Amino acid sequence: MGDSVVEALKGVSLSIEKGEFVSVMGPSGSGKSTLMNIIGCLDRPNEGTYTLNGARVDGMDEDELAAARNKNIGFVFQTFNLLTRHTALENVELPLLYAGVTGTAGMAARALNEVGLSARINHRPNELSGGERQRVAIARAIVTEPAIILGDEPTGNLDTKTGAEIMDIFAELNKKGTTLVVVTHDREIAAHSRRTITIRDGLIRNG
Numbered sequence: 001m002g003d004s005v006v007e008a009l010k011g012v013s014l015s016i017e018k019g020e021f022v023s024v025m026g027p028s029g030s031g032k033s034t035l036m037n038i039i040g041c042l043d044r045p046n047e048g049t050y051t052l053n054g055a056r057v058d059g060m061d062e063d064e065l066a067a068a069r070n071k072n073i074g075f076v077f078q079t080f081n082l083l084t085r086h087t088a089l090e091n092v093e094l095p096l097l098y099a100g101v102t103g104t105a106g107m108a109a110r111a112l113n114e115v116g117l118s119a120r121i122n123h124r125p126n127e128l129s130g131g132e133r134q135r136v137a138i139a140r141a142i143v144t145e146p147a148i149i150l151g152d153e154p155t156g157n158l159d160t161k162t163g164a165e166i167m168d169i170f171a172e173l174n175k176k177g178t179t180l181v182v183v184t185h186d187r188e189i190a191a192h193s194r195r196t197i198t199i200r201d202g203l204i205r206n207g
Contacts, residue, residue, distance in 0.1 A: 007202055008031050008034035008202055009031045009034055009035060009038075009045075009202045010031075010201070010202040010203050011048075011203070012031075012035065012199075012202070012203070012204055013204075014035075014197070014204060016039075016148075016179065016181060017179075018147070018177075018179055019174070019177055019178075019179055020179055020180075020194060020195065021170070021171070021174040021179075021180045021182075021192075021193045021194045021195070022180065022181045022182070022193055022194070022195045022196070022197060023181075023182045023183075023184055023189070023190035023192075023193035023195070023196045023197070024036070024181065024182070024183045024184075024196075024197050024198075024199060025183075025184060025185065025187070025190055025196060025197070025198050025199070026198055026199035026200055027200065030199045030200050030201065030202070031199050031201070031202040031203075032183050032199055033152075033183075035199065036150055036152060036181070036183055038050060039052075039073075039148070039150060039181060040069065040073050040075065040150050041057060041060075041065050041066075041068050041069035041072070041073060042069070044057070044058055044060070044065065045058055052068060052072055052147075052148075053072050053147050055068065070095070070098070070099060070144070071144075071146070071147075072146055072147040072148060073146050073147070073148055073149075073150060074095075074140075074141030074142055074144065074146040074148070074149040074150070075141055075149075075150055075152070076134070076137050076138055076141050076149060076150070076151040076152070076154045077137065077152050077153075077154070078152060078153040078154060078155075078156040078157055079157065080125070080130075080133045080134055080136070080137045080157075081137065082125045082133060082136060082137065082140075083125075084124065084125050084126060085124065086124065087121065087122050087123060087124055088112060088117060088120055088121050088122070088123055088124075088125075088128065088132075088136045088139075089105065089108050089109060089112065089121040089122065090108075091125075091136055091140055092108035092111050092112055092136060092139045092140045092143050093105065093107075093108040093143075094140065095140060095143060095144050096108065096143060096144065099144065107143055108121075108139070108143055109121060111139035111140070111142055111143040112135075112136070112139045114139065114142065115135040115136075115138050115139045115142075115169055116135065116169075117132060117135050117136065117139065120132060129162075130157055130158050130159075130162060131158055131162035131165060131166065134154060134155075134157075134158065134162075134166050135166070135169065137154075138154075138166070138169060138170075138173075142173065142178070146178075147179060148178075148179045148180070148181060149170075149173065149178055149179070149180050149181075150180075150181050150182075150183075151170065151180065151181070151182035151183065151184075152183050153183055153184060153185070154166060154170075154182060154184075155167065155184070155186065155189050156184075156185075160188075163186075163189060164188075164192075167189055167192040168192075170182065170192065171192055174194075180193070
């Protein structure tokens with residue numbers, strides 16, 4: 001930033017094993033977003049190494065990074081990020097279409113059924129509640145069967161009851177073997193995970 005060097009992360013050393021359910025907590029500006037962006041192959045570290053599913057990520061070019069991201073990572077955001085003119089089914093199909101997969105409708109329908117939304121597949125986002133929209137977003141994240149699902153404040157726009165329901169879906173996915181990493185400010189939400197990592201000033205304080 002100008003003449004100043006900002007160290008978002010400072011020598012973070014972290015291992016997340018296949019099948020774990022990890023929450024990441026910390027105040028604003030602590031480095032959570034930078035850590036998630038690196039795990040999600042959206043950013044590369046300036047130094048150090050990152051290995052994802054057996055492959056070194058830190059030396060990849062942009063195309064390789066995009067391929068690693070599309071193959072391994074599913075994202076669930078606080079703001080859902082659904083296309084308003086498309087149905088729930090069409091929103092879930094999108095990652096498959098980008099990947100050139102055929103038979104997308106059946107795969108998307110199965111993903112929506114897994115999150116309990118089979119009766120709403122033809123509804124558009126403005127016809128769904130906040131919790132239902134987040135279920136669509138989760139179905140979109142799991143439809144490609146990624147190695148990891150990253151949740152960035154996935155319950156931040158939801159009431160307490162609905163947020164707990166979303167975390168129950170995450171817990172069920174984890175029981176089936178999906179690795180989950182969730183950023184949250186809410187200790188009750190973090191309690192749904194099996195391990196909590198706390199970051200402050202770019203350093204892991206525990207976890």
